Amino acid sequence: MQLVARTNPVKTLPATGGQVLRDVVGVVAIAALGVAGYFLFPDNLALLTRLIALALLALSLDLVVGYCGIATLGHAVLFGAGAYAAGIACVNGMTEPLTLIAIGAIAGAGAGLVMGTIMLRAHGLAQLVLSIAIVQLFHEAANKASAYTGGSDGLAGLSVGPLFGVFEFDLWGRTAYLLGLVLLVVVFIGLKFIVASPFGMLCRGIKEDPIRIRAMGAFVAPNLLKMFVISGFVAGIGGALAAISTQVVGLDSISFELSANALVMLVLGGIGTLYGAIVGTIIFMGFEHIVSAINPFHWMTMVGVLLIAVVIAAPQGVSGLFDRLWSPAGRGGRS
Amino acid sequence: MRSVAGFGTAERDTSMQTVFSIAIDALAYGMALFIICIGLSLTMGLMRVVNLAHGAFAMIAGYIASYAVRDLGIGYVVAILLAIAGTVAISIPLERLLYRRIYGSPQLTQVLMTIGITFCVIGITNYFFGPTLKTIPLPAALSQPVDLGFRSVAAHRLFVMACGAVVALGLWFFIEKTAFGIRLRATVDNASISEALGIRTQAVYTISFAIAMGLAAFGGVVGAEFLPIEPYYALRYMVTFLVVVSVGGAGSIPGALIACLVLGAVDTTGRYLMPEFGNFFFYAAVIAIVWVFPRGLLGKAQ
Amino acid sequence: MVGRKLLGAALGALLLGTVSASADTIKIGIIGPFSGPFALQGKNFQAGVEAFMALNGKSVKGHDVEIIYRDLPAANPAQSRALAQELVVKDKVQYLGGVYFTPDAMAITPLLKQANTPLVIFNAATSAIMNTSPLVVRTSFTTAQTTTPLGKVAFDRGIKKVISVVSDYGPGVDAEVAFKKAFEAAGGQVVEAVRMPLNTNDFSPIMQRIRDSKADAVFAFLPSGPTTLGFVKAYNDTGVRQAGVKFLAPGDLTQESDLPALGDGAVGLLTSFHYAVSHDSPENKTFVEAAAKAIGSPEQLSFPSVGAYDGMHVIYKMIEATDGKQDAEKAVNAVKGLTWTSPRGPVGIDPETRHLTQNIYLREVAKDAAGKSYNKEIQTFANQKDPGLAAP
């Protein structure tokens, strides 16, 4: 035991600080961008609120895809669970917005537990297919349970009470937007802590090599499941935010299409950084909004071209491109 | 007494007929799926590309065939050949320009690229051909019902089954028994050694891609009676194709065949017995199969 | 990263901020599926709007009218609300119109009061939408409205037993319920009611069930497009038709834009609906001419166009009544009880429900002299209200 017992190292490693500084800058940038959005686009707040809800979904997806290496095309299950839970609670008289957000988060976490339990059985392509099957089943179940969910007509008639009893969710959507922005920043900071925690490192390790992690004496499946639950919590917040701000929950919120969109946004922005999730959502939704306003009939081609262009110009996603610009010397080795 | 017994027999006959009838429907649907999907199984299993744009190429073929038969008055068989040739001709430059960049890329990058291609194809099709359904009129021989004794079946369904069998056998022979098949498998196993052995791997990839697209085209045209051609085809059935191929085990011809037949049977039977829960059956079967065979029915270990 | 994002934001502002209102222009925001799987219906909205403006001018009482289209490819209430909010707040539209899907309409109605903006629905066909806001007017139809007369007519034509087969979603269930009620009230019997998933590709097992049910006719409802085509094909191919089982459906199934694809297989199908492109009247002739020009090829013309056309008529009347001032309540009150002759026949806005009262026609798919399929109107049920709203 001599190796371990020795306590006076010859050389001492300096403290780590660069990453923390970068993250502080990043969080401030997100908050500043959000506030800027509030003043620059006062008439587009509903759209921006939707963007925030989807950014939360993309962030949640990044936890699973980017930090655990689990590809999923069914992540909307977690988002939809949050949206429907908040929606159903609201229709049944629970109108306090923060409570609704909490209900959504818990429902999302529960859905994450179910989804994770099933998906962790398989690997690779089979896992992807499981995720698709699960989202289709949930979609179908939500359609069937129309007495509770409104089925394909959507769950309407949500009248959310004012935030803190003061701020109404009105036409201009200021309350919803600011609530969303605060949630986003808080969640982002929380996630930055989580991915930098021992647990976050462990998950990164599992992503690269589960056998190595087992040989280190750590269980793989329970940790991945834990990440699924956290991911569900975040997606559930996103879903509840969407439900509160639009006052309607539709089947689209628990669909394959939404799952695929979220994955596209995330990969577009770059996986495994958390920033990529936000950047990807802004680019995808912003681009879609602009081109579909310019030409509502044939904008899809332009979105396709954008995706192809990103793969060619920045295979690591847009934030990967940014990373290369930020430190041209440092990260050349990533492949 | 006799009448009761007679009634019982009649009852059993009807139920047997129903079982046969459902089996025939299931077989036809499964085979149609197989023809469309097998090309995707090749690209995913042998070339390791998750080509979500597979359906887009099947759709292009459908448009070509529809145009050829309806507007140019060309015969059905010639139209099929024309559609295959046309689709392959469109796909080769795309392979050179786009797909070649994503061989060996992470799956998610491939997903992004091929979804992008799908969006473009949909947008362009919508622009030039409009959003309406396009049919491919069948020749008289295929549009008549054929009497099988206990029921009549559209001749086209029998044709699809025959096509499926031919494709399965032909492809198996091609990959297992021909010189090109050997090269293809060698390239897949280890591209750099194959290259050292003098195999032109780029050419092998291009040809394999062209074959996969040709199969997509064939499936798109022949299967159009089941999956009608319209611009949204490429996205509408993307999930079905992906699921079927993965359940079978990417790259395995018998795997894809079994998956199509099993899922076709589950789908058809489920929709007969309890249509209101039709999708539940299909996806529950998918989950069950993947649960038991985490690599797909006949998928190879990593 | 900050720089990049701000650059993006600035670019966005540049692109989005260019539309500025001139004082004398009244803007109308139209939301519809202009791309995606339902793009054809969106195109029909546009054709209806453009046909109306071509025939009635682009200004009302000296106020210029400007249309802003916003794409909503599939049912997506969150997106719908965001688009409506943006149209109201940013683009300053005075009227909202369009909306193809029910949940999308449901997402917009809570905004109307605060926005002081009426919504004229060109399509979304669930009865309940009208109860969610007093500022909604609808110029389309409801599934119950178009389906109910079919129940009686089926019984009168000697059909006693029917199997109902619908897609398992809101409109499908509405259709099933409405038909069953009307048919059983007339004395018939619905022997079986099957609801199948929306994304069914192969209908042969359903056809087997229809055969097994020994019904005289099948009542069907599916979303238009590929599913309808597959269903009608299976009806012909599997011998259900040859076995003498009649086909009854609301007219959504045989909409004109699908008829070329349905081909000979559709001939003889019986449907009930509020509008056929072939409707024989001078108003319709003018309309079809203008709308066909707007949409490019006349084969793509279908029922959403007439919903949009009449919707524009209502909006023009609203502008007239308010003289260009934004007053949603006054505008809606002005059109309550309004009657006019639409391309589909005589229509009126029911002052109670704000839904359109109109004729429903029984039609049969037939071939014209040139061999083209069309919906031939063979019977008229005059002045039908929405039974879904009449009896809540």
Place this chain on the structure above:
Amino acid sequence: MNGVFQVDNLSKAFGGLTVSRDISITMKEGARLALIGPNGAGKTTFVNLVTGQLRPDSGTILLGGENVTRLGSVRRVRKGLVRTFQVTRLFSDMTPEEHVTLTVLQREGRASRILSRFFNDSAVAGEVESLLDALGLLEVARRKVGEIAYGQQRLLEIAIALALKPRVLLLDEPAAGVPQSETPRIEQALERLPPSLAVLMIEHDMDLVFRFARHVVVLAAGEIIFEGLPAEVAANSKVREAYLGSYANARQHA
């Protein structure tokens, strides 16, 4: 004979092919055992059976007197049965410091914690530093593993294993793939392993085996054919026949 690690009559067959037959090994504290044998003798299978990657068909594995045969691989690691890999299994995007820190935290049951920082415990940091220092990895502690030399990666494998404070350490070819110039560093690291630790090493490099091992077991075709002192191995005719002869031949030809 009771030791810290005892394997009794371990057998495993894949279909009809027996890959391990009746293998019994006992190790005491401080043991230095080398497991050698020609390619395909079943050495790595043996490690996989012992560490729980594979289930044996029969036989028992005792660790400190406790039967661990039915435990999963993770639980065995937690009880002190630790292995390294023949081909390095490391996270190319992480640094050696991160690898060892993660391992130490995991050993202390803190690796799954969400609400704590990765680098904030000075005791852990001190232990990590001394481990890295002992294996000569301090100067590359903050480099990404993908960028450091292969020999250093092999050393990191050992550092990770040691960070788990094992009772029994299984080294699967610690010098495999390491260039000649870097082997002395590996040897040095092996020499300085804690004396009380029981070490089982699989190795092809006979020089390393003779220098390191106090006891040698020879495996051929899944069976133990020799067990004894290193000095006796070369003299044993069975071993010469089954292994050393062909091995020497192979070397001459190579």
